[in-house]
Amino acid sequence: TEEYIELFSMLAVKHNVNIIGGSHFVEEDDLLYNVSFLFRRDGTIERQYKIHITPDEKTWWAVQPGDGLNIFDTDCGKIAILICYDIQFPELSRLAVDRGARIIFTPFCTDDRQGYLRVRYCAQARAIENQVYTVIAGAVGNMTHVPRVDTMYARSGIFSPSDFPFPRDGIVGECSANVETVVIGEVDLELLRRNRVDGTVTHLKDRRKDLYEINTPDGKKKNGK
Numbered sequence: 001t002e003e004y005i006e007l008f009s010m011l012a013v014k015h016n017v018n019i020i021g022g023s024h025f026v027e028e029d030d031l032l033y034n035v036s037f038l039f040r041r042d043g044t045i046e047r048q049y050k051i052h053i054t055p056d057e058k059t060w061w062a063v064q065p066g067d068g069l070n071i072f073d074t075d076c077g078k079i080a081i082l083i084c085y086d087i088q089f090p091e092l093s094r095l096a097v098d099r100g101a102r103i104i105f106t107p108f109c110t111d112d113r114q115g116y117l118r119v120r121y122c123a124q125a126r127a128i129e130n131q132v133y134t135v136i137a138g139a140v141g142n143m144t145h146v147p148r149v150d151t152m153y154a155r156s157g158i159f160s161p162s163d164f165p166f167p168r169d170g171i172v173g174e175c176s177a178n179v180e181t182v183v184i185g186e187v188d189l190e191l192l193r194r195n196r197v198d199g200t201v202t203h204l205k206d207r208r209k210d211l212y213e214i215n216t217p218d219g220k221k222k223n224g225k
Contacts, residue, residue: 001026005037005045012039018074022107022139023050023083031064036081038072044070048081052089060148071099077189081188084108087134088118093126095214102132102189109139109152116153116177124170127159131196131204133172133187134159140178153178158185163199163223165191 001024012019023036034050034057049066057063069092072079080096087093087106096104108124110116116138123134134163138154157174160166173185196204 005039008037008039009043009045012041013043016041018076019083020079020105020107020137022137025061025063032061033066034063034083035066036083038074038081039081040074046070047103048083050086051085051092052085052119053164055083069095069099071096071101073100077102079103079105080155081105081107084110087126087136088122090126090129090154091214093130093132093134095216095221097130097132098214102192103133103187104130104134106134106136107138108154109149110154111149111151112153113177120157123157124159125130127170128162129203130196131161131199131202133192137183140180156181156183158183158187160187161195161199163190163195165195165199 004021004024005042008021009020018041019039021037021039023034026033026035034053036048038046048070049068051066052068053063053065069167078100080101082104084090084095084106087104093104104126106119108119110119119136123136126132137156139152140154142151144150152174155175155177158172160170160172162170163172172187173183175181175183196202
């Protein structure tokens with residue numbers, strides 16, 4: 001993990017970019033967590049712990065869940081990082097948006113098309129429901145020496161709300177499946193703001209808060225803000 005952190009921090013500073021790294025197992029107090037890092041262009045590093053743990057992670061590695069959702073205020077706007085399975089829980093994305101996130105990043109690792117589609121469809125649904133951009137970036141290739149992650153299937157993409165100011169299919173950019181490549185797309189936060197005010201549909205404004213809301217428990221978060 002230390003070599004991984006050093007490498008991506010160096011790349012972020014060298015190329016003057018912010019990097020959301022793929023998640024990595026981190027051991028803390030004899031417990032294992034799945035953590036994604038935000039490497040800022042100024043050299044600072046922040047982290048987001050995976051909150052929802054899959055059955056395989058529990059069974060094979062005894063991975064522990066994180067307890068906090070962070071919103072990162074970057075020089076490109078406020079963002080959230082929802083690792084893989086986390087994007088499949090609508091409440092978490094809604095909470096991130098309520099706290100100011102405008103782009104949700106999802107690094108993921110899935111071993112078959114079905115798993116990838118769960119991530120992909122949920123990410124696009126979250127973009128529509130919350131009038132935000134979502135970005136998914138998946139691992140491709142094979143690691144035959146690593147149990148349970150010996151094969152991977154992914155197709156990375158950038159998604160937007162489904163409305164007139166945005167791409168017709170709600171897809172800003174998407175790569176081919178199982179190809180090691182880079183997806184480039186332009187996101188416009190001002191379009192999001194206007195779409196939330198006078199879009200064809202205005203999901204956030206039309207929520208029935210008199211009937212339902214998302215409550216979070218009080219108490220100290222051991223690895224969240």
